[in-house]
Amino acid sequence: MPPSIDVILSKFLSASVSEDVIFSSGAISCFVSFDSCPHLSLGKKALPKKEVFSFSTGFLFFVKKKKCEVKEDMAKNSDWKERLERERKEKDKFFAVHGQSPIPAEERAKFRGLEYYPPNADYQFELELYEHSDKKLLQIEDTGGNIRDFLRWGEFQFKVGDDECTLQAYKSDPSAELLFIPFKDATSGNETYGAGRYIDLEHERDRTPAGRWRFDFNNAYNPWCAYSKNYVCPFVPPENWLKIPVLAGEKKLKREEE
Incomplete structure (x- = not known):
């Protein structure tokens, strides 16, 4: 005789999300993959069709969805953090030893790596880009006193x-598949570089299959003028000054004299 719904519910409520909840002699099984989560499966001696149908569209589906989502989210979150940490270490290595490093040569021996906020999934988004029908020219001054031309390509809302919040995305070349998003926020001049930070989005790399943009503040970086006066960088237009703190991405470089 199959267990009652009350028995099944009690098993579910006493189980952690990492446990299988047993139904008769079968079980809900879910094995994580990065692309999809398997459909609900029961053992050969599953509950009678009539009883399963009576509650599978609610309770059984919820159990499967809960287990799959939690396990898959944990796996993806771990993979994303590992990738981010690996990229940061590679950047540190480049800055420390490469001839094209923006760190002044006399400071490289003392360079101990860039400063970052811990990876934070709350600052990751998948966003529509609302392209402007009239892509107006915007002239932006840089730290060397020069004027650079950018097109106001579109707007992100989040x-x-x-x-x-809204941020404008710019292009310096209308044919390039690259969006430039400079921004300032409430951390600018305190924990982060005073002139602001940048995010670059590439069409092939940062688009989802549905056509949205993967917008991740964890990838926010300092312009090279933050490390050396030998570089000039565009200032952040006032329309991209956020009032909130963005506690993700690169922080201000700490030098030994500081």
Whole structure:
């Protein structure tokens, strides 16, 4: 005789999300993959069709979905963090020893790596780019006093906590598959570089299959003028000054004299 719904519910409530919840002599099994989560499966001696049908569209589906989502999210989150940490270490190595490093040669021996906020999934988004029908020319001054021409290509809209935010995306070359998003936020001049930080988005790398953009503040970086006066960088236009703190991405470089 198959177990009652009450027995099944009690098993579910007493099980952690990492445990299989047993139904008769079968079990819900879910094996994580990065692309998809398997459909619900029961053992050969599954509950009678009539009983399964009576609650599978609610309870059984919920159990499968809960287990799959938690395990898959944990795996993806771990993989994403490892990739981010690996990229940061590679950048540190480049900055420390490469001849094209923006760190002044006399400072490289003392360079101990860039400073970052810990990886934070709350600052990851998949966003629509609302392209401007009239892509106006915007002239932006750089730190060397030069004027650079950019096109206001489109706008990203998102929420951080309860705060509604927008950022403009620019292009210096209309044919290039690259978006440039400079921004300042409430950390600028304190924990992060005072002139702001940048995010670059590449069409092939940063688009989802559905056509949205993977917008990740964890990838926010300092312009090279933050490390040396030998470089000039565009200032952040006032329309991209955020009032909120963005606690993700690169921090201000700490030098030994500081």
